[in-house]
Amino acid sequence: MGRPATGRGRRAAADEEACVPGKLKHAGHLIRPAVVLLLGFALFLLVRGAVVPATxxxxxxYRAASLDEIRQQAPAFAGQAVCAGCHAGVTAVRASGKHRAVACEACHGPSARHAADPAAVRHAPLDVVALCAGCHEKDSAKPKWFRQVESKEHSGGAPCQSCHQPHKPEF
Amino acid sequence: MTISRRDLLSQSGKLLILAPVAAVPAPPRRASEDAAAGYDPSRHRWAMAIDIDKCIGCGNCVRACEQENDVPAGFFRTWIERYQVSGADQEHPKVESPDGGRNGFPPSSNSNAKEFYVPKICNQCSESPCVQVCPVGATFDSPDGVVLVDQSYCLGCRYCVHACPYGCRYIHPGRHTVDKCTFCYHRITRGLTTACCEACPTGARALADLKDPRDPIHEFLRVNKVHVLKPHMATRAKVFYASLDGAVR
Structure with missing residues (x-):
């Protein structure tokens, strides 16, 4: 050990030692940033797991579970098949008339609650004249094939159902 | 502590690969749930066929939508417009929609103008501008082709309201999140038609399943002169109009 123990000499000796295969003296410089990076990555994953919704x-x-949530809404309109299931008679009458393609609920309104409990939930009586006029009142913007009348001059104030049966209207 | 460079790299590599596996729990399966409900979204692609020549402007669809979906007063998921086009002036039609047409229209007796009713609804675009601009993924294309809103995830930022070229979205005054036509997703996934189609007395609108080879939509598209609204917006709308006039915007 005849070398002078100067600072430069010590560094050179340490460098030599570091270059010996299998011995990494400054490994801390690699390990510390690697640990910091990994901790940061783990933190990112934890926060992401907590913040991003399950599905x-x-x-x-998007959140896949929202599809099922949207489907939970209960229908208000029961659908034609449900009406026909109980009211077979009037459905048959309607099927042979001009209103055969008009669904029950188009005039009678949403009926799912009535179908679920027919005795407790009843339909309010309909204003037949207003219903007829809602579709059949003369309007030049309506398609020409569609039956239209000027109700005042057509009926003279008499209710539509005194001549026409709404479920099977005759002309 | 001594560690070789080789060991350090291989150990940290393993950690990097394993960390996500450990940190992210496996998502619960949903495919089985859908099967249990008897509805397979991959077998449907929902659309709508609207025939202008059948619409009488009665407003049944608007009221039915309101009753089915609890749409707040003054807002519309579907509405009807009455067009009056005078002579050759296609560019400036008179368009009116009093209260969305929910109570019908005052009778017109204009013999000089071309007149017709146009029902409007969310066009359920395949390339929806609203979905593209949503910053959080609250509005999305469902696997069966319906544009839906995740109400619990929407921020109410209104980007989508501005992005929709058809004006089909609004901010719900009670929830302060965006709301729009869902094609009655809760109905069509149970085998029912939409409330507006159920209530339409003339069959001017019909729900259609593009993936069902027996659906009348295929005949409708084959025999009619069919158009979509604003095709230049490249939204690939799925609401198909028969006899749509060029004046309609």
């Missing part, structure tokens, strides 16, 4: 990204860039 997000499963089907696309």
């Amino acid at each position: 997000f990204g499963e089907l696309g860039h």
Whole structure:
């Protein structure tokens, strides 16, 4: 050990030692940033796991569970098949008339609650004249094939149902 | 502490690969739930066929939508417009929609103008501008082709309201999140038609399933002169209009 123990000499000796295979003296410089990076990455994953909703990204860039949530809404209109299920008689009458393609609920309104409990939930009586006029009042913007009348001059104030049966109107 | 460069790199590589596996729990399966409900979204692609020549402007669809979906007063998921086009002036039609047409229209007796009713509804675009601009993924294309809104995730930022070229979105005054036509998703996934189609007395509108080879939509598209609204916006709208006049915007 005849070398002078100067600072430069010590550094050179340490460098030599560091270059020995299997011995990494300055490994701390690599390990510390690696640990910091990994901790940061783990933190990112933890925050992401906590913030991003459970089913997000499963089907696309949205929360897949929301599809089922939207489907939970209860229908207000029961559908023609449900009406026909109980009211077979009037359905048959309607089927042979001009109003065969008009669904029951188009005039009678939403009926899912009535269908669920027919005794407790009844339909309010309909204003037949207003209903007829709602579709059949003369209007030059309506298609020409559609039956239209000027109700005042057509009926002279008499209710429509005194001549026409709404479920099977005759002309 | 001594560690070789090789060991350091291989250990940190393993950690990087394993960390996400450990941190992210496996998402719960949903495919089975859909099967249990008897509805498979991959077998449907919803659209709508509207025949202008059948619409009488009665407003049944607007009221039905309101009753089915609890649409707040003054807002519309579907509405009707009455067009009056005079002579050759296609560019400046008179368009009116009093209260969205929910109570019908005052009778017109204009023999000089071309007149017709146009029902409007969300066009359920395949390339929806509203979906593209949503910053959080609250509005999305469902696997069966309906543009829906996740009410619990929407911020109410209104980007989509501005982005929709058809004006089909509004901010719900009670919830302060965006609201729009869902094609009655809760109905069509149960085998029912939409409330507006159910209530339409003339069959001017019909729900259609493009993936069903027996659906009348295919005949409708084949025999009619069909158009979509604002095709230049490249939204690939799925509400198909028969006999749509060029004056309609």
